[in-house]
Amino acid sequence: MTISQDIENYHSLILNGTPFIDVRAPIEFSVGHLPTSHNFPILFDDERVAVGTCYKQQGREKAIALGHRLVSGDNRRDKITAWQDFYENHPDAVIYCARGGMRSKLSQSWLQEIGIELPRVHLGYKGLRNYLLSILEDVGNxxxxxxxxxxxxxxxxxxxxxxxxxxxxxxxxxxxxxxxxxxxxxxxxxxxxxxxxxxxxxxxxxxxxxxxxxxxxxxxxxxxxxxxxxxxxxxxxxxxxxxxxxxxxxxxxxxxxxxxxxxxxxxxxxxxxxxxxxxxxxxxxxxxxxxxxxxxxxxxxxxxxxxxxxxxxxxxxxxxxxxxxxxxxxxxxxxxxxxxxxxxxxxxxxxxxxxxxxxxxxxxx
Structure with missing residues:
Protein backbone atom coordinates (compact mmCIF):
# COMPACT_ATOMS: atom_id res chain seq x y z
CA MET A 1 0.00 0.00 0.00
CA THR A 2 1.42 3.38 -0.97
CA ILE A 3 0.82 6.76 0.52
CA SER A 4 -0.81 8.01 -2.66
CA GLN A 5 -3.50 5.32 -2.65
CA ASP A 6 -6.98 6.72 -3.05
CA ILE A 7 -10.06 4.58 -2.57
CA GLU A 8 -12.73 5.42 -5.13
CA ASN A 9 -15.12 2.57 -4.38
CA TYR A 10 -17.48 4.51 -2.13
CA HIS A 11 -20.08 1.74 -2.24
CA SER A 12 -17.69 -0.80 -0.76
CA LEU A 13 -16.53 1.60 1.95
CA ILE A 14 -20.09 2.26 3.07
CA LEU A 15 -21.41 -1.27 2.67
CA ASN A 16 -18.62 -2.58 4.89
CA GLY A 17 -19.16 0.05 7.57
CA THR A 18 -15.63 1.36 7.17
CA PRO A 19 -14.45 3.53 10.09
CA PHE A 20 -13.30 6.94 8.87
CA ILE A 21 -10.75 9.32 10.32
CA ASP A 22 -12.17 12.74 9.44
CA VAL A 23 -9.41 15.35 9.69
CA ARG A 24 -11.61 18.32 8.81
CA ALA A 25 -12.15 21.12 11.33
CA PRO A 26 -14.86 20.55 13.96
CA ILE A 27 -17.16 23.10 12.33
CA GLU A 28 -16.99 21.21 9.03
CA PHE A 29 -17.68 17.93 10.82
CA SER A 30 -20.66 19.40 12.65
CA VAL A 31 -22.28 20.53 9.40
CA GLY A 32 -22.23 17.01 7.96
CA HIS A 33 -20.52 13.67 8.53
CA LEU A 34 -21.01 9.93 8.10
CA PRO A 35 -22.23 7.54 10.83
CA THR A 36 -18.87 5.75 11.10
CA SER A 37 -16.68 8.85 10.92
CA HIS A 38 -14.67 10.15 13.86
CA ASN A 39 -13.36 13.69 13.99
CA PHE A 40 -9.61 14.05 14.56
CA PRO A 41 -9.00 17.54 13.11
CA ILE A 42 -5.63 18.49 11.75
CA LEU A 43 -6.63 22.14 12.19
CA PHE A 44 -9.14 23.48 14.69
CA ASP A 45 -11.73 26.05 13.65
CA ASP A 46 -9.73 29.18 14.49
CA GLU A 47 -6.57 27.71 12.93
CA ARG A 48 -8.47 26.85 9.75
CA VAL A 49 -9.76 30.43 9.53
CA ALA A 50 -6.24 31.79 10.00
CA VAL A 51 -4.83 29.59 7.24
CA GLY A 52 -7.70 30.48 4.92
CA THR A 53 -7.20 34.19 5.52
CA CYS A 54 -3.47 33.83 4.89
CA TYR A 55 -4.17 31.99 1.64
CA LYS A 56 -6.41 34.80 0.37
CA GLN A 57 -4.04 37.58 1.41
CA GLN A 58 -0.57 36.06 0.89
CA GLY A 59 -0.99 33.02 -1.33
CA ARG A 60 -0.71 29.26 -1.16
CA GLU A 61 2.91 28.89 -0.03
CA LYS A 62 2.50 31.28 2.91
CA ALA A 63 -0.70 29.51 3.93
CA ILE A 64 1.02 26.11 3.86
CA ALA A 65 3.90 27.47 5.93
CA LEU A 66 1.46 28.88 8.49
CA GLY A 67 -0.35 25.55 8.67
CA HIS A 68 2.89 23.72 9.39
CA ARG A 69 3.75 26.21 12.15
CA LEU A 70 0.34 25.83 13.75
CA VAL A 71 0.57 22.04 13.70
CA SER A 72 4.03 21.37 15.07
CA GLY A 73 5.77 20.16 18.21
CA ASP A 74 3.51 18.72 20.91
CA ASN A 75 0.43 19.63 18.88
CA ARG A 76 1.57 17.44 16.00
CA ARG A 77 2.63 14.60 18.28
CA ASP A 78 -0.75 14.62 20.03
CA LYS A 79 -2.61 14.40 16.73
CA ILE A 80 -0.45 11.55 15.44
CA THR A 81 -0.93 9.68 18.72
CA ALA A 82 -4.71 10.06 18.48
CA TRP A 83 -4.73 8.79 14.88
CA GLN A 84 -2.42 5.92 15.81
CA ASP A 85 -4.62 4.87 18.74
CA PHE A 86 -7.69 4.89 16.49
CA TYR A 87 -5.89 2.91 13.79
CA GLU A 88 -4.75 0.26 16.27
CA ASN A 89 -8.37 -0.29 17.28
CA HIS A 90 -9.63 0.03 13.69
CA PRO A 91 -6.96 -1.32 11.31
CA ASP A 92 -9.38 -1.02 8.38
CA ALA A 93 -9.72 2.74 8.89
CA VAL A 94 -9.60 5.16 5.98
CA ILE A 95 -8.79 8.86 6.18
CA TYR A 96 -10.42 11.84 4.50
CA CYS A 97 -10.55 15.62 4.56
CA ALA A 98 -12.89 17.95 2.69
CA ARG A 99 -11.84 17.09 -0.89
CA GLY A 100 -9.14 14.47 -0.53
CA GLY A 101 -6.42 17.10 -0.70
CA MET A 102 -3.70 18.59 1.42
CA ARG A 103 -4.95 17.79 4.91
CA SER A 104 -5.49 14.09 4.30
CA LYS A 105 -2.21 13.80 2.36
CA LEU A 106 -0.32 15.46 5.20
CA SER A 107 -1.97 13.16 7.74
CA GLN A 108 -0.98 10.16 5.61
CA SER A 109 2.64 11.30 5.44
CA TRP A 110 2.88 11.78 9.20
CA LEU A 111 1.43 8.34 9.82
CA GLN A 112 3.78 6.82 7.29
CA GLU A 113 6.68 8.20 9.32
CA ILE A 114 5.68 5.89 12.18
CA GLY A 115 5.06 2.92 9.90
CA ILE A 116 1.30 3.23 9.33
CA GLU A 117 0.06 3.15 5.75
CA LEU A 118 -3.46 4.56 5.72
CA PRO A 119 -5.49 4.97 2.51
CA ARG A 120 -7.59 8.04 1.91
CA VAL A 121 -10.96 8.61 0.28
CA HIS A 122 -10.78 9.87 -3.29
CA LEU A 123 -12.20 13.43 -3.32
CA GLY A 124 -12.72 13.21 0.44
CA TYR A 125 -15.98 14.01 2.18
CA LYS A 126 -17.24 15.81 -0.92
CA GLY A 127 -16.89 12.63 -2.98
CA LEU A 128 -18.68 10.53 -0.37
CA ARG A 129 -21.41 13.13 0.06
CA ASN A 130 -22.12 13.38 -3.65
CA TYR A 131 -22.30 9.60 -3.91
CA LEU A 132 -24.76 9.38 -1.00
CA LEU A 133 -26.94 12.08 -2.54
CA SER A 134 -27.04 10.08 -5.77
CA ILE A 135 -28.24 7.07 -3.76
CA LEU A 136 -31.08 9.11 -2.27
CA GLU A 137 -32.24 10.10 -5.73
CA ASP A 138 -32.95 6.44 -6.51
CA VAL A 139 -34.42 5.18 -3.22
CA GLY A 140 -37.96 5.48 -4.56
CA ASN A 141 -37.37 2.45 -6.78
Missing part, protein backbone atom coordinates in the same frame (compact mmCIF):
# COMPACT_ATOMS: atom_id res chain seq x y z
CA UNK A 142 -37.14 0.04 -3.84
CA UNK A 143 -40.36 -1.79 -2.76
CA UNK A 144 -41.77 -0.32 0.46
CA UNK A 145 -44.46 -1.04 3.01
CA UNK A 146 -45.74 1.80 5.17
CA UNK A 147 -46.92 1.29 8.76
CA UNK A 148 -49.58 3.79 9.76
CA UNK A 149 -51.81 4.19 12.81
CA UNK A 150 -53.09 6.59 15.43
CA UNK A 151 -50.67 8.26 17.83
CA UNK A 152 -49.64 5.77 20.50
CA UNK A 153 -50.34 2.56 18.59
CA UNK A 154 -46.71 1.49 18.96
CA UNK A 155 -45.62 1.89 15.35
CA UNK A 156 -42.02 2.69 16.26
CA UNK A 157 -41.75 -0.29 18.61
CA UNK A 158 -43.33 -2.54 15.99
CA UNK A 159 -40.82 -1.54 13.33
CA UNK A 160 -37.94 -2.39 15.65
CA UNK A 161 -38.93 -6.07 15.39
CA UNK A 162 -37.96 -6.27 11.71
CA UNK A 163 -34.58 -6.19 9.99
CA UNK A 164 -36.18 -4.65 6.88
CA UNK A 165 -36.98 -1.43 8.78
CA UNK A 166 -35.62 1.94 7.75
CA UNK A 167 -35.99 3.76 11.07
CA UNK A 168 -36.59 7.35 9.94
CA UNK A 169 -37.37 8.65 13.43
CA UNK A 170 -34.29 6.95 14.84
CA UNK A 171 -32.10 8.48 12.15
CA UNK A 172 -33.74 11.87 12.74
CA UNK A 173 -33.50 11.49 16.55
CA UNK A 174 -37.10 12.68 16.87
CA UNK A 175 -40.46 11.02 17.46
CA UNK A 176 -42.14 13.01 14.72
CA UNK A 177 -44.71 14.97 16.74
CA UNK A 178 -44.93 18.22 18.67
CA UNK A 179 -43.67 16.23 21.68
CA UNK A 180 -41.12 14.31 19.64
CA UNK A 181 -37.99 16.11 20.80
CA UNK A 182 -35.31 13.98 22.47
CA UNK A 183 -32.74 14.89 25.12
CA UNK A 184 -29.97 15.05 22.53
CA UNK A 185 -30.06 17.32 19.50
CA UNK A 186 -31.20 16.24 16.07
CA UNK A 187 -28.57 15.75 13.38
CA UNK A 188 -28.07 18.39 10.75
CA UNK A 189 -29.89 17.88 7.46
CA UNK A 190 -26.69 16.69 5.75
CA UNK A 191 -25.82 14.23 8.54
CA UNK A 192 -29.39 12.88 8.49
CA UNK A 193 -29.28 12.42 4.72
CA UNK A 194 -25.89 10.72 4.95
CA UNK A 195 -27.11 8.27 7.59
CA UNK A 196 -30.30 7.58 5.64
CA UNK A 197 -28.37 6.86 2.45
CA UNK A 198 -25.93 4.59 4.32
CA UNK A 199 -28.90 2.71 5.79
CA UNK A 200 -30.46 2.30 2.35
CA UNK A 201 -27.20 1.00 0.87
CA UNK A 202 -26.76 -1.54 3.65
CA UNK A 203 -30.38 -2.74 3.31
CA UNK A 204 -30.65 -2.59 -0.45
CA UNK A 205 -30.48 -6.39 -0.70
CA UNK A 206 -33.69 -6.84 1.31
CA UNK A 207 -36.94 -7.49 -0.59
CA UNK A 208 -38.79 -4.57 1.00
CA UNK A 209 -38.20 -1.63 3.27
CA UNK A 210 -40.56 -1.14 6.19
CA UNK A 211 -41.12 2.52 7.09
CA UNK A 212 -43.33 4.42 9.50
CA UNK A 213 -45.87 6.76 7.98
CA UNK A 214 -44.24 10.19 8.26
CA UNK A 215 -44.89 13.70 7.09
CA UNK A 216 -42.22 15.44 5.05
CA UNK A 217 -40.66 16.92 8.20
CA UNK A 218 -39.43 14.99 11.22
CA UNK A 219 -38.64 17.74 13.67
CA UNK A 220 -36.19 20.09 11.98
CA UNK A 221 -35.00 17.66 9.29
CA UNK A 222 -36.95 16.72 6.19
CA UNK A 223 -37.18 13.63 4.03
CA UNK A 224 -35.63 13.69 0.57
CA UNK A 225 -38.30 14.38 -2.03
CA UNK A 226 -37.56 11.09 -3.81
CA UNK A 227 -38.28 9.07 -0.66
CA UNK A 228 -41.29 11.11 0.44
CA UNK A 229 -42.89 10.80 -3.01
CA UNK A 230 -42.32 7.04 -3.09
CA UNK A 231 -43.79 6.60 0.39
CA UNK A 232 -46.91 8.45 -0.80
CA UNK A 233 -47.48 5.69 -3.39
CA UNK A 234 -46.53 2.62 -1.32
CA UNK A 235 -49.01 0.14 0.21
CA UNK A 236 -50.07 0.81 3.79
CA UNK A 237 -50.90 -1.31 6.83
CA UNK A 238 -52.80 0.28 9.71
CA UNK A 239 -52.22 -0.53 13.38
CA UNK A 240 -55.45 -0.27 15.37
CA UNK A 241 -55.22 -0.23 19.15
CA UNK A 242 -57.76 0.70 21.88
CA UNK A 243 -57.46 4.17 23.38
CA UNK A 244 -56.49 2.78 26.79
CA UNK A 245 -53.52 0.91 25.29
CA UNK A 246 -52.40 4.02 23.45
CA UNK A 247 -52.67 6.16 26.59
CA UNK A 248 -50.59 3.65 28.53
CA UNK A 249 -47.90 3.59 25.85
CA UNK A 250 -47.73 7.40 25.52
CA UNK A 251 -47.71 7.91 29.29
CA UNK A 252 -44.81 5.53 29.69
CA UNK A 253 -42.79 7.24 26.96
CA UNK A 254 -43.49 10.92 27.56
CA UNK A 255 -44.21 11.12 31.28
CA UNK A 256 -42.33 8.29 32.99
CA UNK A 257 -39.30 7.70 30.76
CA UNK A 258 -38.78 11.26 29.60
CA UNK A 259 -38.65 12.81 33.05
CA UNK A 260 -36.04 10.25 34.07
CA UNK A 261 -33.97 10.99 30.99
CA UNK A 262 -33.95 14.71 31.82
CA UNK A 263 -33.05 14.06 35.45
CA UNK A 264 -30.23 11.72 34.49
CA UNK A 265 -28.89 14.23 31.98
CA UNK A 266 -29.22 17.43 34.03
CA UNK A 267 -29.72 16.45 37.67
CA UNK A 268 -32.83 16.46 39.83
CA UNK A 269 -33.68 20.19 39.86
CA UNK A 270 -32.58 21.37 36.42
CA UNK A 271 -33.79 18.11 34.88
CA UNK A 272 -37.28 18.69 36.25
CA UNK A 273 -37.32 22.25 34.94
CA UNK A 274 -36.27 21.11 31.46
CA UNK A 275 -38.85 18.33 31.50
CA UNK A 276 -41.59 20.85 32.30
CA UNK A 277 -40.37 23.13 29.52
CA UNK A 278 -40.36 20.18 27.12
CA UNK A 279 -44.04 19.38 27.71
CA UNK A 280 -45.15 23.00 27.78
CA UNK A 281 -43.28 23.83 24.60
CA UNK A 282 -44.81 20.80 22.87
CA UNK A 283 -48.31 21.98 23.71
CA UNK A 284 -47.45 25.60 22.83
CA UNK A 285 -46.43 24.53 19.31
CA UNK A 286 -49.99 23.29 18.77
CA UNK A 287 -51.77 26.38 20.13
CA UNK A 288 -52.90 27.74 16.75
CA UNK A 289 -54.20 24.40 15.56
CA UNK A 290 -55.96 23.75 18.87
CA UNK A 291 -57.50 27.20 19.06
CA UNK A 292 -56.84 29.61 21.92
CA UNK A 293 -59.74 28.41 24.07
CA UNK A 294 -58.88 24.73 23.94
CA UNK A 295 -55.16 25.46 24.29
CA UNK A 296 -55.79 27.50 27.46
CA UNK A 297 -57.82 24.66 28.99
CA UNK A 298 -55.15 22.06 28.18
CA UNK A 299 -52.40 24.34 29.43
CA UNK A 300 -54.08 24.63 32.84
CA UNK A 301 -54.62 20.88 33.10
CA UNK A 302 -50.98 20.30 32.15
CA UNK A 303 -49.83 22.74 34.85
CA UNK A 304 -51.93 20.91 37.45
CA UNK A 305 -50.65 17.53 36.24
CA UNK A 306 -47.04 18.68 36.58
CA UNK A 307 -47.66 19.86 40.15
CA UNK A 308 -49.15 16.47 41.03
CA UNK A 309 -46.31 14.62 39.31
CA UNK A 310 -43.71 16.64 41.21
CA UNK A 311 -45.37 16.41 44.64
CA UNK A 312 -46.89 12.93 44.55
CA UNK A 313 -44.84 11.26 41.82
CA UNK A 314 -47.96 10.16 39.93
CA UNK A 315 -48.72 10.75 36.26
CA UNK A 316 -52.46 9.94 36.21
CA UNK A 317 -53.47 13.60 36.00
CA UNK A 318 -51.67 13.90 32.66
CA UNK A 319 -54.30 11.63 31.13
CA UNK A 320 -56.89 14.40 31.51
CA UNK A 321 -55.21 16.60 28.94
CA UNK A 322 -53.78 13.75 26.89
CA UNK A 323 -57.23 12.24 26.23
CA UNK A 324 -58.50 15.59 24.95
CA UNK A 325 -55.43 16.09 22.80
CA UNK A 326 -55.77 12.66 21.21
CA UNK A 327 -59.52 12.51 20.69
CA UNK A 328 -60.06 16.13 19.65
CA UNK A 329 -56.88 16.86 17.72
CA UNK A 330 -54.54 13.99 16.77
CA UNK A 331 -57.15 11.33 16.00
CA UNK A 332 -59.32 13.52 13.72
CA UNK A 333 -56.19 14.73 11.93
CA UNK A 334 -55.03 11.14 11.46
CA UNK A 335 -58.42 10.02 10.14
CA UNK A 336 -58.39 12.85 7.63
CA UNK A 337 -54.93 11.85 6.42
CA UNK A 338 -55.82 8.15 6.33
CA UNK A 339 -58.90 8.83 4.22
CA UNK A 340 -56.64 10.36 1.60
CA UNK A 341 -54.64 7.13 1.34
CA UNK A 342 -57.45 4.58 1.93
CA UNK A 343 -57.01 3.09 -1.55
CA UNK A 344 -53.47 2.05 -0.57
CA UNK A 345 -54.46 0.34 2.70
CA UNK A 346 -53.96 -3.43 2.29
CA UNK A 347 -54.41 -4.58 5.89
CA UNK A 348 -55.72 -3.40 9.27
CA UNK A 349 -55.32 -5.03 12.63
CA UNK A 350 -54.02 -4.86 16.17
CA UNK A 351 -50.33 -4.92 17.03
CA UNK A 352 -49.88 -8.75 16.90
CA UNK A 353 -51.93 -9.06 13.71
CA UNK A 354 -49.86 -6.43 11.93
CA UNK A 355 -46.63 -8.15 13.00
CA UNK A 356 -47.88 -11.46 11.61
CA UNK A 357 -48.98 -9.83 8.35
CA UNK A 358 -45.58 -8.19 7.86
CA UNK A 359 -43.74 -11.48 8.49
CA UNK A 360 -45.64 -13.09 5.62
CA UNK A 361 -45.82 -10.08 3.31
CA UNK A 362 -44.34 -10.30 -0.16
CA UNK A 363 -44.35 -7.24 -2.43
CA UNK A 364 -46.14 -7.41 -5.74
CA UNK A 365 -43.59 -6.66 -8.45
Missing amino acids: HPMLIVSGDTGTGKTELLQNFDVTIDLEGLANHHGSAFGKNITNQPTQATFENALAVNCIQKNHLPIWLLEDESRNIGKVHLPESLHSAMALAPVVVVEEPLEHRLQRISQLYFSEMVEKYRQAYGEILGWEKYQDYLKQGLFVLRKRLGLGRYTVLQQILDDALVEQFTAGTIDRHLDWLVILLTEYYDPMYQYQLNRKKERVIFRGDYPSICEFIKNYSPTL
